[in-house]
Amino acid sequence: MPNNLDPIWTRLDTLRPAEGRRISDLFDADPDRASGFRIAADGMVFDYSKTSIDAERRAALLELAADLPERRAAMFDGDRINETEDRAVLHTALRNPDRKLVVDGEEISADVSATLDRMAGFADAVRDGSFAGQGGRITDVVNIGIGGSDLGPAMATLALSPFHDGPRTHFVSNVDGADIAETLGGLDPATTLVIVASKTFTTIETMTNAETAMAWMKQSIREPSAQFAALCSAEDKTAEWGIDPSRVFGFADWVGGRYSMWGPIGLSLMIAIGPQHFRDFLRGAAAMDAHFRDAPLAENMPVLLALVGIWHHQICGYPTRAVLPYDNRLARLPAYLQQLEMESNGKRVAMDGTALTRPSGPVVWGEPGTNGQHAFYQLIHQGTQIVPCEFIAAARGHEPELDHHHRLLLANCLAQSEALMRGRDLDTARDLMRKKGLEGEELERQASHRVFPGNRPSTTLLIEQLTPYTLGQIVALYEHRVFVEGVILGINSFDQWGVELGKELALKVAPLLDGEDAPGHDASTLALARDILAMRG
Numbered sequence: 401m402p403n404n405l406d407p408i409w410t411r412l413d414t415l416r417p418a419e420g421r422r423i424s425d426l427f428d429a430d431p432d433r434a435s436g437f438r439i440a441a442d443g444m445v446f447d448y449s450k451t452s453i454d455a456e457r458r459a460a461l462l463e464l465a466a467d468l469p470e471r472r473a474a475m476f477d478g479d480r481i482n483e484t485e486d487r488a489v490l491h492t493a494l495r496n497p498d499r500k501l502v503v504d505g506e507e508i509s510a511d512v513s514a515t516l517d518r519m520a521g522f523a524d525a526v527r528d529g530s531f532a533g534q535g536g537r538i539t540d541v542v543n544i545g546i547g548g549s550d551l552g553p554a555m556a557t558l559a560l561s562p563f564h565d566g567p568r569t570h571f572v573s574n575v576d577g578a579d580i581a582e583t584l585g586g587l588d589p590a591t592t593l594v595i596v597a598s599k600t601f602t603t604i605e606t607m608t609n610a611e612t613a614m615a616w617m618k619q620s621i622r623e624p625s626a627q628f629a630a631l632c633s634a635e636d637k638t639a640e641w642g643i644d645p646s647r648v649f650g651f652a653d654w655v656g657g658r659y660s661m662w663g664p665i666g667l668s669l670m671i672a673i674g675p676q677h678f679r680d681f682l683r684g685a686a687a688m689d690a691h692f693r694d695a696p697l698a699e700n701m702p703v704l705l706a707l708v709g710i711w712h713h714q715i716c717g718y719p720t721r722a723v724l725p726y727d728n729r730l731a732r733l734p735a736y737l738q739q740l741e742m743e744s745n746g747k748r749v750a751m752d753g754t755a756l757t758r759p760s761g762p763v764v765w766g767e768p769g770t771n772g773q774h775a776f777y778q779l780i781h782q783g784t785q786i787v788p789c790e791f792i793a794a795a796r797g798h799e800p801e802l803d804h805h806h807r808l809l810l811a812n813c814l815a816q817s818e819a820l821m822r823g824r825d826l827d828t829a830r831d832l833m834r835k836k837g838l839e840g841e842e843l844e845r846q847a848s849h850r851v852f853p854g855n856r857p858s859t860t861l862l863i864e865q866l867t868p869y870t871l872g873q874i875v876a877l878y879e880h881r882v883f884v885e886g887v888i889l890g891i892n893s894f895d896q897w898g899v900e901l902g903k904e905l906a907l908k909v910a911p912l913l914d915g916e917d918a919p920g921h922d923a924s925t926l927a928l929a930r931d932i933l934a935m936r937g
C-alpha cells in the first residue's frame with residue numbers, strides 16, 4: 401500500500417466513531433449537514449449525510465486520494481496501469497470515441513467508432529429484418545457468455561426493458577446444462593441468433609454452451625454458423641467456428657472483461673434497445689467520466705462514493721456492504737457489482753507484490769427493495785454486525801398509471817434509511833408495550849426485542865428516472881469508485897488471477913468423474929468423486 405498514506409491511515413483510525421457517537425447527532429450539530437454531505441451533478445444526487453463522516457473525517461479521507469489525480473490521468477491517457485498483465489485500461493475510450501488517443505503508437509478512436517458503427521449496422525439489420533434466420537426475421541437473441549461477457553449486458557437489458565423494442569433477448573452463462581436447455585427449449589432455431597460473447601473464446605463454460613447451441617441449430621438449420629455472431633478478437637478461433645468475419649466484433653486487450661459492455665460485449669443490449677439508445681447509454685457513462693476527471697475531489701461523486709466505502713470497510717471494519725436498488729429493473733445490479741467490485745478489488749497483495757496491511761474490498765451483496773425488506777433487513781436493523789447500505793432510487797418510474805406504487809416504493813426507500821439511522825430506543829419500545837397492556841418483567845422482555853439500535857449508515861443515490869443515459873452514469877460511477885478504492889489501497893483493480901486456480905483444477909478433476917485415475921488430489925475430493933460416480937450409477 402502506498403507508504404506516503406501511512407500517517408493518514410493512522411489518523412483515520414483514531415477518528416473511528418467512538419461508542420455513543422450517533423449519526424443523528426451530526427444533524428443536530430450541523431443544520432446544513434443535509435446539503436453539505438451530498439453531491440448533485442448532472443441530474444443525480446448522491447447523499448452521504450447518513451454516515452458518521454463529518455467535516456474532519458471527510459478532510460482526512462480526502463488526503464488518502466493524494467495520488468489519485470496522477471493515477472486517474474494515467475488511466476484516461478492509456479498508460480499500462482494494469483501492470484500484472486502489462487495492459488492499458490481504456491474502457492472509457494469506448495464511450496468517448498471523439499477523444500483522440502494514441503495507444504502503442506496507434507490512434508484508437510477511429511477504430512472504436514468504426515466498431516460501434518459496425519455493431520449498429522448489424523443491430524439495425526437484425527432489428528429491421530434485413531438480417532434474417534432460415535425461418536425469417538430474428539425473434540430471439542441468445543447471448544452466451546459468462547462473467548463480464550454476461551453480467552453487464554444481462555443487467556442492462558433488464559434495467560432498460562422499457563426501451564426494449566428489438567427481438568427477445570436471453571442470456572445463458574452457467575455450464576449447468578439446465579441453463580441452456582431451459583433457454584433453447586422455448587425457441588425456434590430458424591429465427592434465433594446466437595451471440596457467443598467471449599474475449600478469449602476459450603472460457604470452458606461459454607464454449608461448452610456454444611457447442612450445445614450449435615448442435616441444437618444443426619438439427620434443423622442448413623447453415624447454422626450463419627446464425628451465429630461472435631464478440632471476440634481471436635479471429636482465428638471464430639473462423640474455426642465458421643462465423644463470417646462480418647459478424648465478428650473484436651475489441652482490444654485494453655478492455656477488461658468486467659468493463660466491456662460499452663463495446664462489442666454490449667451487442668445483445670444494442671439489438672434489444674436499438675443503437676440510438678445504446679449511444680445514450682454511452683453518453684451517460686461519458687458524462688460521468690467527465691465529472692470524474694474534472695470535478696474537484698471533494699465534489700466528485702466517484703471519489704466520495706469510494707471514500708465512504710473506505711471509511712466503512714477499511715476504517716470502521718464493517719465486513720460487507722449492501723447495494724439496495726429500489727427499482728425492480730435493477731435486480732441484476734448487485735450481481736453485476738459483485739463482479740465489478742469483488743473481482744477488481746478482492747486482492748491480497750499490493751501492486752508491488754507485498755502483502756496488504758489493510759483489508760481489500762468488502763463483500764458486496766444486495767437485492768431490490770422492497771423485497772429485501774421482507775428477507776434480510778431484519779439483520780441489517782437488529783443484527784450484531786453493521787451493514788452499510790447503498791440505496792438507489794429513481795424519482796419517476798416507467799408506469800405513470802401505477803404511480804401510487806412508485807410513491808410507496810420511494811417512501812419505503814426513504815423510510816429505511818431513516819429507520820437505520822434513527823432506530824428506536826428502549827423507552828419508546830417500553831411505551832409501545834405499555835400501550836399493549838403489558839407490565840413488569842414481561843413488558844421489559846418484550847420491549848427489548850423491539851429496540852432498534854439505529855446509528856447504522858447508509859447512502860442514497862437518486863436519479864430522475866432509469867434511462868439508458870442514467871444507467872450509463874450509474875455504472876460508470878461504480879466503475880470509477882472501484883478504481884479510486886484500488887488506487888488508495890495500492891492494488892491492481894484490473895487483473896483477476898484469483899479465478900485461475902479453480903479453472904485449472906476443474907480441468908484436472910474432470911477425469912475423476914469419468915472414472916479415471918488422476919494424480920495429486922486430496923482424499924476428500926477423491927472420496928466425493930467416488931460418491932458422485934456411485935450416485936450416477
Ligand code: F6P
Pocket residue numbers: 546547548549597598599600601602603606657658743896899
Ligand atoms: O471470471 C474470470 C473472467 O476472466 C472474467 O474476468 C471475464 O469477464 C470472464 O472470465 C469471461 O471471460 P471471456 O470473455 O474471455 O470468456
